[in-house]
Amino acid sequence: MAEGRSTGGLVAAAVVGALLVFGAWFLFARGDSDGGSASGGSGEGCVSLNVTASSEKAGLLGDLAEEYNSGGPSVGDQCVTVSVSSKASGGAAQALARDWDDQLDGPRPDVWSPASSSWAVLVEQWRAEDDKANLIPADYESVAQTPLVIAMPRPMAEAVGWPDKQIGWKELADLAGSPKGWAAYDHPEWGRFKLGKTNPNFSTSGLNATIASYFAATGVSSDLTIKQVKSPQTKKFVKKLESSVVHYGDTTLTFLETMAREAQEGKGLTYVSAVTVEEKSVIDYNRGNPSGDPATLGQQPEPSIPLAAVYPSDGTLLSDNPFVILDADWVSDTKKQAAAGFLGWLRESDQQQQFTEAGFRTFEGEPGAVLTEENGVLPQGPQSVLSPPAPPVLASILKSWDELRKRARVLFVMDVSGSMGQAVPSAGGSKLSLAQDAAINTMDGFAANDLVGLWVFSTGLGPDGEPYRELVPISEAAQTVPKMKEEVAQLVADGGTALYYTLGEAQSDMVKDLDTGKINAIVLLSDGKNEYPQDTDLNGLLDQLQGESVDTSVRVFTIGYGTEADTSALKAIAEASRGHHYDAEDPSSIEEVLTSVLSNF
Template identity: 35%
Template sequence: MMSSTEKAVLLKALAQEFVQTPAGCYQVEITATGSGAALTALAGGLRAGTGSAADLPEVWSPASSVWYRLLERRTDKSGKALFDEVLAPITQTPLVIALPKPIAEELTKTEPLTWDRILGLANDPAAWKELSKDQWGPFTLGKTNPNFSTAGLTSLLTEYAALSTANPGAISEPDTRDGVLQEKLKTLELATIHYGKTTLDYLCKLAAADKDSAANALRYVSAVPVEEKSVYDYNSGNRDWCEHKLEPKVPLVPVALADGTIMSDSPFAVLAGATPDQVALAHQFHAWLGEQDQQKTFTEAGFRHLDGTLDEAVAKELGVTKTPLTKFTQLPDGLVIDAVLNSWENIRKPARVLLVVDTSLSMKYSMIDNVPAETGEESRLDRAKDALTSSLADFSRRDEVGLWTFSGDSSSSDKPYREVVAPGLIDTKGEELASGINRMQPSGATALYVTIAAAHDWLEKSTTGSYIKAVIVLTDGADAYKGGAYKQSQLTQAISASGAARDPVRVFPIAYGVDAKGEMLEQLGTIASVSGGGSYPAVDRSTIREVLLEVISNF
């Protein structure tokens, strides 16, 4: 069974209980996969005609039924050709706007929250400054990539429904070509600090900011579309998915939009191609999950009852009523959902990114050891070249991307970094970037800190207009340049996002190779955190491509 990530831990524990019951005479294996990633994998497998072979699950339970509609659209299949049966939801949680508590108290004091009000705050810095008494920095949104994230997709759908001028409250395919509506949506997107692959990315970064201080938490992000269950996990410190697990200094409040929300309804579908025994087992497991004891497990963990009510203790923790929500946005069909997703390419906030690649001598080492790669063996730099070249296709056509390399002679006064390709639209710079990546050769020491500082400064000063600004640093080692003449403390001061404008330059270091652990990860994590970015380990050849995709999904 393939499950969305927010309920996979619970389902794994419940599946272990189920197989101990008289009905559970078979094995139930739960695989946690983000709903958007699952859609891509399933659509590819089904289009190839592999049905429910070994590479496909027998049951898929994404976060929301919206992904079923997209699967039908992407595969041109429906009914029994796609699903043996779609069973009732097993739990549910609504899309909300998560607000730091002081912001929630201020924003909901006199009137309900709507997308139109959020649009007004995004478009009027003076109004936000007055409302916040200039204490919370610029108004910013934390948004996720709707191609991967359920909250990202459902929030985009609710924006369309709420802000439509031609058909308020509904979503239609012509809306994706409505120029007035598109401009409103672009204004909202421009308030985005950066995109995340999932809402967990944002909540981890918010937890890191909160660990530093309450003030940092309030200035990191003003509002995040997210599922209510995730807000409960964040406030409870139940964050196995990120480093900081303490209860926050500044809790979040889940606010349901007065325009209407979309329920992440955790549907349960048996895919076509499952054997009769597998279908029977799926029905048994589904029925067992619907029993009172198992439902209590879900509701005590922050999900809503199937009747829409919240567990009383959960509601008290969140500071909301336990009564069901009443205003919902109806899901359109797969054709319209696909059109909305395609429109995001034109309304999303573009990025301006520097790829900064370590080409020090150690990059000629083997992937598995600190010795030079043998003839015919792939070196760290070889693998990095392949991954970087492939990753160019992951950028949006409106993104601008450039390439720097760094190494450096410790005894030289020359700059240890150089521009290989100046930033430009990926559509026109793609071939030049690929050529520059292919020409990289290893030499010299690892001038990490001074290069990050220089790249950050250059991107900040050379960028005009509203962009997500980011430096992606790929390195296999700690700073080793001129005896530490430029220290980490100097770097963190130079790149700090504290007190910065809405669009600071964020640093995303990728620690690469066998030394990507311990102190090195801690140092890179600190660098990422102070800039408002994120750090990622890629310890072997198989993960570097996946990590680059995850990093680029921030843009």
């Protein structure tokens, strides 16, 4: 891969509009949703260089920074100290675009290393639209590479020919559209083909997978045109592939953690058939460390069913991990010299070896010793690497994807117990008022023909004393979202928390009218523990949620709101239903968290 702006940077310029629709930024760090330090410390009187890195490599960069600092680097007669903080690429991009706030965003970066150059161009575009000074230099270099792959449980990969044969997006689309499912490969017990894929408006891997699928649909490997994107043949292909998606999301870690858990329970071949991730994630998963954080390596056993990396025969894209020395007024010439020194050191062979040991390829694309077939990857890598399309074409792709993506059927279940009325002085409102604002501000993210409804719960709300009430029956979002906003704005906090009973009833109601052609899900927000004596049976609820097959399950995406939420129960509920738990311990983060939840649809 070439270095600098040519390494995929133009991708992001076209995604600006789509990302702004969601209007939120996300920070995912090492165990801390507000970002965190991967290394730290500054010598008194030294030049302090702050590096903000994407979460999948921040731990490694932090360790390398500590090693670099121990060697006594200097610029002129001044010592240099490098500190590394972790933020997801999208969250850091949003923070830079709107002018970095140290109190809200953490240490202001002198150097930014997102997963892809796409995010750097995105920041440049956003700031230009707001008539702000550009922070992104004309050129920047890569510190490591990793290609997008289709990760499959190894038995499934072997069934389609891995490692000798590399299937492509076309074969996946055919498998996704086949009523035979895995029976076409003599494995009817695996059911239909199911794909895990992140939302391209939030995730680099989701964006790259979407781009690659449009290339595959047209049969070209470069110079994709808007006319080709809009052709009926292309739309048919992409819709067939998207129809196999179990849900979307803003991070591949959701899929990987669930895959590991399902494998431990003997269900590793029924959750998803494939998930689009970076090659490095396959190495991390097979080491028993799906997060890729060096601090957690060795804490969990290796999975009983490892993943195999399939390199699409019809092409894939790369993440180039650029090292962007910001052109900002707070980045002095001395800091730029210090950053250049650190970059040069990172690109030396000893440090590049540490990147390859972590599962990356070098900045020149060379594999390390861990990239082996035994570890689930192929050292030769992809046969065909695609160049991102021109920005107008990519804008057309994202607009087309939004029309073709799998539709959702979602029931919001919202806690309105008395504790929701507690004040949040730092945010200038109550927990309920913050949740009301967040819900109202994010509901427009649904497509007009998604199906959405609203329940609330506490105690004694229903006409016959039920602890819940249906405020807006599930129907097309074009009709229900305006009604939901009106109802949410009028909510009042009162009563106890009938968590288990309400969720059991909601799940039963969703199953009755299950639409297997849609993503069927419940979004459950609660700030407390179950306080309903008539139903205290959590195990019974979990059995109910687990009892459905993967194809007919209603996934529950839980939000633990505030410091008194029953996190343990909410996590168990999410895991039993093959959903995911989200933490909003800080009530002021609820809009960001809710936007993250809605990225699954």
